Amino acid sequence: MEFDLPMIWAGIIAFAVIAYVVMDGFDLGIGILFPFFPERHDRDLMTNSIAPVWDGNETWLVMGGGGLMAAFPVVYATVLPALYFPIVLMLLALIFRGVAFEFRWRSRNRSAWWDAGFWIGSTIAAAMQGFALGALVQGLEIRDGSFAGGTFDWLSPFSLLTAAAVVTGYALLGATWIVLKTNGDIQDRARRVALPAGVALFALIGLVSLWSPFINPLYFERWFSWPSMIFSGLVPALLAGCGWALWQGLRKGRHLQPFLAALGVFMLCFAGLGISFFPYIVPGSLTIRESAAPDASLAFMLAGAAVMIPVILAYTSYSYWVFRGKMDPEEGYH
Template sequence: MILDLPFIWAGLIAFAVLAYVLLDGFDLGIGILFPFLKDREERHLAMNTIAPVWDGNETWLVLGGGGLFAVFPLAYAIVMPALYPLIIAMLLGLIFRGVAFEFVHRTKRMQGFWELGFWGGSLVAAIAQGLALGALVQGIAVNGRAYGGGNWDWLTPFSGLTALAVVVGYAMLGATWLILKTEGETLKRAHRFAVPIGVALIALIGAVSFATPFLRPEYLARWFGWPSGVWSAIVPILLAIAIWQLWRGLRNQDHLRPFLATVTIFILCYAGLGVSFYPNLVPPALTIAEAAAPDASLRFLLVGAAVLVPLILAYTAYSYWVFRGKVLPGDGYH
C-alpha cells in the first residue's frame, strides 16, 4: 500500500492546530473575560481553573508550527513573510501572558500590572490569530516560490471580521469552561456571560460563513456547486445541531454540555475551512503536494511523529484527568 505522505502530514498538522485552538482557546478566553469578573479573588479563581494545564496546551502550537517548517517548507516560506507582524504580535502576547501568569501570584505591589498583562497578552494573541486566519482564508499572493504581496495585505475588513469572531469564540470557550469548573457566584456569572457571548458568536459565524464563499470562485463552487455542495451542506446542518445543544445546555444550566457544544462548534467551523481550502495548503494556488518536502524527509519525520503525538495525547489526557472536577475558592496550584 502506497501512503500519501503529504496528505498524512497535512492531517497531522491540521489536528495539531485544532488541538491548540481548542485547548489554548479557553485559556485565552479566561484572559479575555478577566476584566469582567467580579473582583481579584474571582479573577484568581478563574486563573486557577487553567493553572495545571495552560502551558501544556501550547505544546500543540509548537508541534503545528514546527511541523509546517519541517514538512511543508515552501508553505512556511510563503506564509511567514505574509504574516510576520501577526506572528510576532501573537508570540509576544503569549509570552507576556505566560510571564504575567507566573508573576501575578508573586507580587503585591505590581499585582494589578500583571493582571492587566494577563488580559492584554490574551487579547493581543487572540486578535493576531484571528487576523492571520482571515488573511489566509482570503488568499496569499504568491510570486513564483515566494510571497508576492505587500506588507499590509493581511489587514482587510474580512480579516477584521474573523479577528472579532475568534476573540468572541475564545471568550465563549472561556465562559463555558468557567461553567464547567466553578461553583456559586462565579458559575452564575459565567452563565450570564455565556448567553450574550453565544448570541454574538453565532451572528459572527453567520457573517464569516456568508462572506467566505464570495472571496474566491473556487470557494463558491465547493459550497454551492454540484455535487460538492451536497456534501458541504453536512457542515452547516451539524453546526445548527451544535448551536441547538449549546442553547439547551445554557437554558437548562447544565455544566458540561455548553462547553462540549462550543468545542463542537469550533470543530465544525474548522471543518468548514477544510471544505474551502482542500486540496490547497495556502490559498489560492499552493497545494499540499506542491508545498511538501521530499518523501524521504516526510517518512523519516513520520517515525518521530508516531512516537511524539501519542505521547503528547497521553500526558495531556492524564493532566486533565488528574485535575478534573470543580475548582473552589482557596484552591491553587501556584
C-alpha cells in the first residue's frame, strides 16, 4: 500500500497551523483585551486562566514552522524571504509578551508597564499573522523558483484588512474564553466585549470574502464553478450558523457555547482557505506535490511525527483536563 506522503504532510502542517490558531488565539486575545479590563485584579484573573497552557499552545507554531521547512523546503525558501519582516516582528512580539507575562507578577511596582508590554506584544503578534496571511492570499511574486518581489509587498490594503480580522478574531476568542473560565462581573463584561467583537469579525470576514475572488482568478473559479461552488455555499451557511450560536450563547448567558462557536468560525475560515488554495501550497505558484521533499525524507520524518503528535496531543489534553472548570478569584493557577 502506497501513501501519498506530500498530501499527508500537507495535512499534518495544516493541522498544526489550525491547532496553533485556535489554541494560541485565545491567549493572544487575552492580551489584546487588556485595555478593556483596566483593574489589576481582573488582569490577574485573565492571565491566571491561561497560565497553565499558554506555553504549550505555541508548540504547534514550532511544529508547523519546522514541518514546513523539512517537508516543503522550496516553500520555506520562497515564502520566508517574502515575509521576513512580519515573521521577525511576530517572533519578537511573542518573546516580548512572554517576558511581560512573567515580569508582571514579579515587578508589582511596574506591573502597569509590563501589562502594556503584554498588550502590545499580543496585538503585534496577532497583526503580523494577519499580514502574513493576507500576503499569501494576495499572492507572492515568484520567478524561477525564488521570491522576486519587494521587501514590503506584504503590506497592502488587503493584508491590512486580514490583519484587522485576525486581531478582532483573537479578541473574540479571548473574550469567550473569559466567559468560559470566570463568573460574576468580569464574565458579564467579557460578554459585552464579545458581542461587538463578533459583529466586527463577521463584517471583516464578509469584506475579505467579497474581495478575495477578485484578487486571483483561481479563487474566483474555485468559489463560483461547479462542483466546488457547493462548498462555497456551504461554508458561508455554516459560518452563519456559528454566528447564530455565538449570539444566542452570549444573549442567554451560556458559558461554553460562545467559545465553541468562535472556534467554529476560525475552523470554517481555515476550511475556506483550503478550498481556495488546494492543490497549491503557495497560491498560483507552487503545488503541494511539486514543492515537497523526496519521499524517502518524508517517510523518515513521518515515523517521528507518528510518535510525537500523539504525545503532544496527550500532554496538551491532560493540561486542559487538569485545569478545567472555572477560575477561583482568590486562588489562581499561577
